[in-house]
Amino acid sequence: MTPRKQTIKALILKRRGFFSLDQLVEQIHYPRRIVKEILTAFVAEGLIRETKRPGAEGRPGIYRINRAEEGEQIALNRMWTTIRYKGTFELSDLIKLASVKRETARSFTKALRKGGFITPSKPTGRGVYWTLIKDVGPGRPYIGDQIKKNG
Amino acid sequence: MRDHFVVTKSIKKFQDGIDHINHKLKGVERMLLATGEPGLGKTEAAIHYCAMNGAVMIRTLEMMTGSWTLRTIVSELGGSPYYRSDKNFELIKQLLASKPRTIIFDEVDRFTRKPEILETLRDVHDVCHCPMVFIGEEMADKKLMNNRRLYRRFVEIVRFEKLDIAGVKNFLGEMSEVKYKDDAIDHIAKDSNGKISEIITMIHHAENWAKRNDGKPVEAKDLK
Numbered sequence: 281m282t283p284r285k286q287t288i289k290a291l292i293l294k295r296r297g298f299f300s301l302d303q304l305v306e307q308i309h310y311p312r313r314i315v316k317e318i319l320t321a322f323v324a325e326g327l328i329r330e331t332k333r334p335g336a337e338g339r340p341g342i343y344r345i346n347r348a349e350e351g352e353q354i355a356l357n358r359m360w361t362t363i364r365y366k367g368t369f370e371l372s373d374l375i376k377l378a379s380v381k382r383e384t385a386r387s388f389t390k391a392l393r394k395g396g397f398i399t400p401s402k403p404t405g406r407g408v409y410w411t412l413i414k415d416v417g418p419g420r421p422y423i424g425d426q427i428k429k430n431g
Numbered sequence: 432m433r434d435h436f437v438v439t440k441s442i443k444k445f446q447d448g449i450d451h452i453n454h455k456l457k458g459v460e461r462m463l464l465a466t467g468e469p470g471l472g473k474t475e476a477a478i479h480y481c482a483m484n485g486a487v488m489i490r491t492l493e494m495m496t497g498s499w500t501l502r503t504i505v506s507e508l509g510g511s512p513y514y515r516s517d518k519n520f521e522l523i524k525q526l527l528a529s530k531p532r533t534i535i536f537d538e539v540d541r542f543t544r545k546p547e548i549l550e551t552l553r554d555v556h557d558v559c560h561c562p563m564v565f566i567g568e569e570m571a572d573k574k575l576m577n578n579r580r581l582y583r584r585f586v587e588i589v590r591f592e593k594l595d596i597a598g599v600k601n602f603l604g605e606m607s608e609v610k611y612k613d614d615a616i617d618h619i620a621k622d623s624n625g626k627i628s629e630i631i632t633m634i635h636h637a638e639n640w641a642k643r644n645d646g647k648p649v650e651a652k653d654l655k
Contacts, residue, residue, distance in 0.1 A: 375434035418508075418509050
C-alpha cells in the first residue's frame with residue numbers, strides 16, 4: 281500500500297457517517313484524481329461503499345465505511361431490538377442479550393429516557409427497570425443529540 | 432452475578448437449527464419449531480438471536496387475526512401496513528425480497544386454534560421462501576400436528592430441556608461470581624429442577640450469603 285493510500289485509509293477510518301470526494305480533497309490537499317482513484321480501489325476492496333444520486337451517473341457520489349457485515353448489527357441496533365422485544369427490561373438484559381458494555385447500555389438508556397422513549401420504575405437507585413413507552417418501530421430512533429442538548 | 436448470555440445445550444441446538452433453515456436451497460422447507468416448558472430460556476434465546484442477527488420476532492397475541500398478523504409482520508419488517516390484506520401480503524413479499532430475514536413467532540401455540548393464521552403463515556413461507564421459527568410450550572408440536580400441511584414443513588424440532596447437573600455446573604461457573612461445593616451444585620440442580628429462571632434466583636441467594644461470609648465457597652446447607 282502506497283503512503284498516500286495509507287494516509288487516506290487512516291483518515292477515512294476516523295470518519296463517521298457519509299463523506300464526499302470534495303471533503304477529503306479539501307482535508308488532505310492531494311490531487312483530486314489521485315484521491316478518486318484511491319477511493320475507487322477502496323470500494324473494490326469492500327472497505328467503503330459508494331452511493332450515487334439517481335441521474336448523477338459518471339459523477340462521484342458519497343461514500344460510507346462498510347462497518348457492519350451483512351446480518352451483523354451495530355451495538356445501538358442490538359440494544360434497540362432487545363428493548364422492543366423485552367418491553368420491560370433491566371440494564372443487565374441489555375448487557376446480556378445485546379452483548380454490549382455496561383457503559384454503552386447506560387448511555388443508550390439515558391439518551392432514550394431524555395428522548396421520552398423509556399421510563400424508569402423509580403427515579404434512582406439499584407434495581408431500576410425500564411419500560412418502553414414510545415415504540416417507533418424496528419428502526420432505532422435518532423437520539424444522537426439528546427445527550428449533547430440535555431447534558 | 433455476571434451479566435453474560437450463557438449458551439446452554441438447548442440454546443446451541445436452537446441456534447444450529449436456525450442456521451440449518453437459513454440455507455439458500457430452493458424448494459426445501461425452511462421452518463423450525465422450538466418447544467419447551469416455561470422458564471427454560473426460549474424467548475431469551477430468540478431475542479438474543481434477533482438482536483445479534485437482525486432477525487424479526489413477533490409476539491403472538493390471543494386476539495390476533497389473520498389480517499392483524501400480516502399487518503404486524505409488515506410493521507416488524509419496517510414497512511407501513513396497508514388496510515387491505517392482499518396489499519400487505521405483496522408488501523411482505525417485496526420487503527423480504529429486498530432484505531431476507533428470519534421471522535420468529537413466539538408463543539405460537541395460541542394459533543393452534545386458528546387454522547387460518549397458520550395457513551397464512553405457511554403461504555408467506557412458501558411464497559417468500561423465508562426462514563420461519565415457531566416457539567411454543569412443550570405441547571406445541573402435538574397441537575400443531577393437527578395441521579399436517581404446516582407440520583411437514585418443520586425441518587427440525589428443537590426441544591428445550593431442563594439443565595442436567597453438568598449443565599447447572601457450567602451455568603453456575605459462567606454466571607456466578609462465587610465458588611460452589613459439589614453438594615451445593617447438586618442441591619441447586621435438584622431444587623431448581625433444571626430451570627434457568629430458578630437457578631438465577633438461587634445464584635442471588637448464594638451470592639448474598641457469600642458476601643456476608645467473606646466469599647467462602649457455598650455449601651448445600653448454606654442454601655437451605
